[in-house]
Amino acid sequence: MFKIRYEGIDWRTHTTPEKEHDGMALSRERIRDLYRVRAKRYDLTANLYYLIGFREKHYRQRAVAALDLREGDVVVELGCGTGINFPLLQRRVGPEGRIIGVDLTDRMLDQAKDRTARHDWRNVEFVQADAATFTFPQGTRGILSTFALTMMPEYDRIIRKAREALSSGGWLAVLDLKKSAQAPLWMTRAMVRITSPFGVSLDLAERHPWESIERHFEKTSFEEFFFGYVYLSAGTVQESKISATSRPNVTDIA
Numbered sequence: 001m002f003k004i005r006y007e008g009i010d011w012r013t014h015t016t017p018e019k020e021h022d023g024m025a026l027s028r029e030r031i032r033d034l035y036r037v038r039a040k041r042y043d044l045t046a047n048l049y050y051l052i053g054f055r056e057k058h059y060r061q062r063a064v065a066a067l068d069l070r071e072g073d074v075v076v077e078l079g080c081g082t083g084i085n086f087p088l089l090q091r092r093v094g095p096e097g098r099i100i101g102v103d104l105t106d107r108m109l110d111q112a113k114d115r116t117a118r119h120d121w122r123n124v125e126f127v128q129a130d131a132a133t134f135t136f137p138q139g140t141r142g143i144l145s146t147f148a149l150t151m152m153p154e155y156d157r158i159i160r161k162a163r164e165a166l167s168s169g170g171w172l173a174v175l176d177l178k179k180s181a182q183a184p185l186w187m188t189r190a191m192v193r194i195t196s197p198f199g200v201s202l203d204l205a206e207r208h209p210w211e212s213i214e215r216h217f218e219k220t221s222f223e224e225f226f227f228g229y230v231y232l233s234a235g236t237v238q239e240s241k242i243s244a245t246s247r248p249n250v251t252d253i254a
């Protein structure tokens with residue numbers, strides 16, 4: 001049975017001793033076991049966070065918009081889960097495009113397959129794999145990860161591989177949870193508690209994928225939502241012909 005370990009956390013600083021860091025995050029096996037159990041009701045339970053003002057759909061829309069996809073593009077989603085972002089991606093890439101959903105958990109992918117079948121989408125491919133070992137296909141124009149990348153200990157390597165794989169003008173967009181700089185401690189405790197059924201633990205706050213994006217990409221953007229607990233970080237590969245600054249909704253912080 002899944003259990004979160006809180007030992008070793010300094011609740012004042014929200015940090016863990018270095019030696020505890022990796023021990024506290026869930027292993028791949030435990031992540032897979034957890035999401036196998038959650039798969040069927042995942043979409044329903046994720047929607048319950050609306051009750052506390054967590055505007056999940058809005059954040060997802062922003063993340064997909066940040067990819068700046070065009071019809072016919074190839075987009076990869078890492079940790080795609082039940083394919084909850086697929087309708088948004090489909091609207092952008094159209095039937096001529098390709099969506100490749102990568103996920104560790106077979107039952108989450110089964111839900112994504114059901115969704116794909118229900119919509120009769122013919123342009124979706126599924127890869128059951130650890131994102132850390134996945135090889136991006138040639139011509140990848142967009143890479144998305146929502147509420148998944150922080151769970152992957154090798155996130156820095158994955159982001160570097162994403163940078164190498166993206167064609168000119170392509171974007172990586174990562175939407176995920178983080179520690180809030182401004183919110184009070186009681187709120188952080190509550191956030192961990194209510195997201196713990198999805199494998200969130202405080203030590204994950206020590207992982208900062210947006211810093212890897214800023215390190216590996218030439219041009220980046222960063223936005224926060226929900227009291228600073230949610231961030232959207234995007235990075236693009238500079239292209240020579242079209243100026244990336246012409247894109248809306250991107251705050252350049254590089």
Ligand SMILES: C[S@@+](CC[C@H](N)C(=O)[O-])C[C@H]1O[C@@H](n2cnc3c(N)ncnc32)[C@H](O)[C@@H]1O
Nearest residue numbers: 079080081103104105108130131146147148152
């Ligand atoms: C919280 S769910 C997010 C699902 C979906 N992206 C969303 O926004 O609702 C996290 C997903 O990441 C997947 N995952 C976690 N670690 C992974 C890894 N190393 N490689 C691939 N998928 C992973 C899990 O199986 C799960 O489906």
